[in-house]
Amino acid sequence: MDILKQISENLRGGNDKKVLEFTKLAIEQKIPPKDILDDGLIAGMDTVGKLFKAHEIFLPDVLLAAKAMYSGMDELKPILIREGIPTIGKVVIGTIQGDLHDIGKNLVGIMLKGAGFEVIDLGNDVSPEKFVERAKKENAKVIGMSALLTTTMQGMRKVIDLLNERGLSGEIKTIIGGAPVSEEFAREIGADAYGYDAASAVDRVKKLTREK
Amino acid sequence: MRPIVKFLDNELLERIVSEARDVLCKLGVEIHNRGILSMLGDYGAKVDMHRNHALFTDEIIDRTLKSAPGSFKLYDVLGNETHDFIGYNVYFTPGSAALNILDYKTRKIRKPTTMDYIKYTEVVSGLENIASQSTAFIPADVNENISDSYRLYLSLLCCKKPVVTGAFSVEAFNIMKDLQLAVRGTREKLAAKPLTIYSCCPTSPLKWSDVTSQNLVDCALHSIPVEYVSMPLAGFMAPVTLVGTLVQHTAETLSGLAISQLTNPGTPILYGGSPAIFDVRYETTPMGAVETQMIDCAYNEIGKHFGLPTQAYISLSDSKRLDTQAGLESSMGATLAVLAGVNNISGPGMLDFENCQSLEKLVVDNEICGMTLRLIKGIEPREDFPALPRFEELLKEKHLLISEHTLRYLREEQYFPGPVIDRANRARWREEGALTLFKRAHREVKRLVKEYEPSRLPGEVKRELKKLMEGEARRYGMDSLPSRDL
Structure with a gap:
């Protein structure tokens, strides 16, 4: 063999x-x-x-x-x-501001790394500014956001708005996930993708990075 | 600890048995079989040949309880052990002898054909929680005189699992026995490695027909295991109380036991039944009723009290469709049955009381069986103590998904049902077609049929089975059998 x-x-x-x-x-x-x-x-x-x-x-x-x-x-x-060969991409992940639940996000991180992505895990309770600034600094292709609470999931919208404000929305794609989040919500806030579980998140991130 | 459920305390159980003995000895049993009546007379029963009646004695009851084996094993067509009916071991078998099947395409109930039966054997071959086949329904495309033996023939030919079956006539016993001899080779080998269990049903109240009682004798003579299927109907052909029904069930079952054991002491038996309450609103016999299931579990306790292996028709439903009622009645029955330790649990696949088999329901029930089989493994420590190291690992690694402990015990601790049981999150469920249970079950039926591997029974045995069956069919005017090339 x-x-x-x-x-x-x-x-x-x-x-x-x-x-x-x-x-x-x-x-x-x-x-x-x-x-x-x-x-x-x-x-x-x-x-x-x-x-x-x-x-x-x-x-x-x-x-x-x-x-x-x-x-x-x-x-x-x-x-x-x-040799200057790029990896398949960098992804910045984190749990949204005000939310300390990170089980799902951690699983997504492990699976993304396993798929060959370079993962920068910002942990939990991550502010919109931190998501955007770190992604820009690292030249990340995707920001992955997680939330478990209906009260915190609205924070995802702020990250997307901030990317828009700074003219980064085409360059840095967004994916969201977590128990209260849905495909509809992703569309509503203008996220580029929604992952319903860790495996689907990896699939979607692959798709997003190929789109660029 | 194996979880166990009980409904009778010792005092009540012993009183039921004592009252049943009284019924047998003072009221007796009607038996429409002169040979059996003579035999009972030889052992001291007071027999009235004109009334086809025998009054039992305590000596007969004690003798037969003593000679009945406390356990026996069952073997597949290739001779491998599949069942050990002892203690609290439990095994599932599909509900048997339905007149109809539920057609997936039309969603209607119809008479089954040979092709339906073959498909059934292919499905049941792949169901890991269903340990045996039963002759689950009656193909309507053959002469009715061979419909019992023909089911057994197809079962032995297509699926290697042992078979719970039954003969509809005295004559049919011979061909059904010959089919088994063709598989095992000799009478001695068949006795050493039983391949089938015959259901033999008394008629309530306290009556044995010529056919069923003769079946008991014929099975005993060949050491073919039987299960007694007493069917008292609480409030109709039996007292309305559960206790009264249990007295009747005990009397009827002990009378069957006597016929078997006096014919051939030590012949293997299951202390079984299919009692039910009688629903006086609909004139029906609900198998999914909780009281029916309580009677089943309780007579199983009585069987265990006698030291005998047991059987019950319990994990089935009265519903006409694969719906919520079907799920709740079947799972309640299966759960109670495993907790009570009913050794041979009959019912999976069955709808509409005992009238309709559904392959889709069978694959759903297979998952119910799997869950209940997990249930009775109970809760056991598996390197859980001391607990501290595990929690230190958890806090350090943040998860235990790939911990050695997880990898070692995951599949022992958790039962993983097949795709019939939906555990996907909503988005994934939607992405995968938002299939209903019935559709998922049908997809599974199709998969099992596609992946079916023909039985490894030697070619000459298959040819002999075919020859025997064709001969029997010719006796009843059928020039050929409707089966496809098997």
Whole structure:
């Protein structure tokens, strides 16, 4: 079996040690780092995503695969940076101001990282200014906002308004999620996407980053 | 701790048994079978051949209770053990002998055909919480004289699970026995590894017809397990009280036990039944009524008191559609049955009292069964003590989704139902087509049919089964069987 296939299959099985071992081997054998990323690590995570959707594997399996993905990525990232190869994108995430609930947001973060995104997690109780400024500074493609309370979800609108005010709305896309949030609400406040769970959030973020 | 539900205290239970003995010994039982009456007479029963009547004795009852085995095992067509009817082990089997099926496309009840039956065997093959097949409904496209044996033939041919069945006539026993012999090879092998259970039903009150009582004898002679299916109707053909109905059920069941055990001491049996209350508003026998289910659980306690394995028709519904009523009655029954420890639980798939099978309901019920089977595993510590390290891990890692402890126990602690049970959030449910339960169930039926793998029964056995069945069909004027190429 070729090395990239070994990476992707071990990633599917959540074997972080093997993924690291084969990523190192691939680097040693001078396989182009972009191929290691796309045809090894990301290919493996794509399979994991499909299996998860089909209920063939469960969330812990996805997270183990994500963990294995990090182990490969940690090895590969310095080379990607050195060679000027961009990752698939940076995403700034956080729970909206006034809201301390971060379980859903954390899960989205893990899954995004597992899918190959660079994730900047601002934590919870994040102000609109902080979301926008950090996203601009990091050159992030997407801001992901989470809320659990109907009282705090309105804060998401403020982030989008602020992006509009600063002329960043086309450049930085927004995705929202959380128990009280819906597709309708996303449309109403002008968010670019809505993720109904962590896996769908990853799908939507991928779509948003491809749109650019 | 395995959770258990009980309805009778010892004093009440013993009083019911004692009153049932009184009924058997002082009022007796009507048995329309001279051979059985003679046999009972040989063992000391006071027999009146003209009235087809026998007064039992305590000696007969004690003797038969002593010889009846406290457990037995069941094996699939390939000879693998599938059931161990002992203690509080529980197994589900589809409700049997429905006259109709619920057609998914038309949403109407209709007479089933051979193709429906084959599809049923394919579905039941893939249902992991349904341990056996039953001859669930009666194909209407064959001569009625072979409709009982034909069901068994299709079942043995298509699905490897053991079969809960029954004969509609004395003559049918022979071909049904021969079909089983074709699978096992010899009479001794069939006795050593039972493949079927025959339901044998007395007629309430306190009566055995020639056919059903002869079936008891024939099964006993071949050590084929039987389940007694006494059906007292509380308030109609039995006292209106649950206790009174239990007295009658006990008497009728003990009379069946006597016939089996005197014929062949040690022959395997299930202390079963299908009693019900009688709904005096609709003149019906609601199987989903809570009182019906209480009677079932209580007679199961009496069976366990005798040290016998048990059976009940309990996880089924009176509803005509796969609706909320169907779900609530079936799940209430299944839950009570597993908690009571009914060893062979009959009912999944059944609607309209015991008249209509639905493949869609069967796959839904499979999930109900799965949940109840989880229920009785109870709550057990699994490396939970001391608790501190786990919580230290939780606080450090912020979640336990990929903790070793989670990975080790996730599938033991949690039952994961199939796609029939909707646990998606609303947005995902909508995205996946906003399917109703009936549609999800039908999709699952289609998947199971598509993924069905034919039974690994050897080709020569299949050919022998076919030869036997074709011979039987010819006896009743059918030149060929309607089945597809099996």
